[in-house]
Amino acid sequence: MTRVLHTGDTHLGYQQYNSPERRQDFLEAFRSVVEDAVADDVDAVIHAGDLFHDRRPSLVDLQGTVEILRTLADADIPFLAVVGNHEGKRDAQWLDLFADLGLATRLGADPELVDDVAVYGLDFVPRSRRDDLEYEFAPVPEAADHATLVSHGLFEPFAHADWDTERLLTESTVEFDAVLLGDNHKPDTAELLDTWVTYCGSTERASASEREDRGYNLVEFTDDAISISRRGLTETREFVFVDVDLAEDEGVDRVQERVREYDLEDAVVIVTIEGDGRPITPATVEEAAIDRGALVARVNDRRELPDDDEELSVRFADPDAAVRDRVRELGLSDAALEIDETVRNDDLVDSNVRETVERRVRDILEDDVAAFDPAPDREPDDEDVTTVADQLADGAATTTDAATASESDGDAASTGGDEQTEGTAADGERGAEDSTSLGDFA
Structure with missing residues (x-):
């Protein structure tokens, strides 16, 4: 029997909520995974991408990573990624x-043999280049009884x-028993x-929307079966989620009362407010949570509160309408309008906005380098200038590239509870070839 620990999306170096403690939390979560691997004496640790949160990790992040990887090396446990x-x-x-x-x-088209399991790798590939991708892998070694692929991306049927x-599995030159994924x-x-x-x-909550416990997979390969089990990490930073549904006559006092029901010591506190109650000042609630020992506190007020001033409510209660009017005046290209739509899509998790926009811009430019040139012939009142608000009003669903999270690559920031990722702008990608092989991404 061959046993491997399957992990990923460790996002080392992510200073979530601008908190140095949270940055250290991501490193400690990775350390916990490695310590579990050593204690269980697994045959390999397989990492499915996004080891780092940023393509330019700091020297401190690199030093911490090297220290942890040496723990595996000292235990003769290979780290495949x-x-x-x-x-x-x-x-x-x-x-x-x-x-x-x-x-x-670093895994690739040539297999890495772990006992009787041949392990292949496929790095993240931008969506615009996948149609030309040929899933060509080296043959499975005779000594291998199983073949598994490790990759990073948002795969069906999830x-x-x-x-x-399905295309990957049917067109691949290798018949895989398992596909181990990250993103x-x-x-x-x-x-x-x-x-x-x-x-x-x-391995850590990169977004306040990630309420489930963090953990990793343990994959066991036997002669005639594959077993995948889930193991939780018990030492990650506690997140306290306080959900408050305010009645019409309730306000900040009720919110603070609910917050006081929890032990907040050293926790990240996320307060989500819904209902019909009175307006509140988020800073008041956040300060109260910090005073009770919370490491970080964020308030996410999901209500659409009316403005007492009718004239002001027209201008500010519907910010999408104001933005839409301005967008119509700018003469933006269709590509720029698509990015505007993506940024303000309510269905897109706040933590994924930056990564989704980055991916989409890269895909658009690969298809057409002039895609963002202004559209001088567009008139301010053109009906084809739409925003998310327009589509929601028409009952149309907006589709995006988003995941769950990755910036993934989950991550965290938002207007209210989540905090947007700090990843930098994407490095340029090569234009798509007529025919692309896995070697192009090695």
């Missing part, structure tokens, strides 16, 4: 550096998917074309 969208660079990858140090193996998993921060497993497809989830 692919490159995720958060950390991916145009030239050499950080995984290549760790490989040069003897601390990691939520927010934009990657055709979606929510753990999940499905069977597709007699192949197990599984997400391990993230």
Whole structure:
């Protein structure tokens, strides 16, 4: 029997909520995974991408990562990994550096043999380049009884998917028994074309929307079966979620009363307010939580409160309408309008906005370098200038590239509870070829 620990989306270096303590939390969560691997004496640790939150991690983040990887090396446990969208660079990858140090193996089209399991890798590939991707892998070694693929992206049949998993499995030159994935921060497993497809989830909460416990997968390969089990991390930072549904005559006193019901010591506190109650000042609630020992406190007021001044309510109660009017005056290109739509899409998790926009801009430019040129012939009152508010009013659903999270690559920031990721603008990508092989992404 071969046993591997499947993890991913560790997002090392992420200073969530601008808190140095949260940055350290992400490193400690990764350390806990490695310590579990050593204690269980697994045959390998497989990382499915987004080891780092940013393609330019600090020296401190790199030092911490090297220290943890040395723990695995000292225990003779190989660390096998692919490159995720958060950390991916145009030239050499950080995984290549760790490989040069003897601390990691970057997976690719040639298999890495772990006992009787052949492990292949596929780095994150931008959506605009996948149609030309040829799933060509080296043959499975005779000594292998199983073959598994490790990759990073939003794969079907899971939520927010934009990657055709059936095409991957049917066109691949290798018949895989399992596909071990990263990018979606929510753990999940499905069977597709007699192949197990599984997400391990993230090791820390990169967004306030990630309420489930964090953890990783343990995958066991036996002669005639594959077993995938979920293991939780018990030492991650506690998140306290306080949900308040205010009655019409209730206000900040009721919110603070609910907050006082919880032990907030050293916790990240997320207060979500719904209902019909009176307006509140978020800072008042956040300060009260901090005074009671919370590390971080955020208030997310989801109510649409009326403005007492009718004239002001017209201008500010519907910000999308104001933005829509301004957008019509700008003469923006269709590509720019699409990005505007994505940014203000209510269905897109706040933590994924930056990553989704980054991916979409990259895809658009790869298809047409002039896509963002102004549209001088567009008139301010053109009916084809629409925003998210227009589409919601018409009952139309808006589709985006988003995941769950990754910036993924989950991450956190928002107007209210979540906090947007701090990833930098994407490095340029090469234009798509007529025919693309896996070697182009190695």
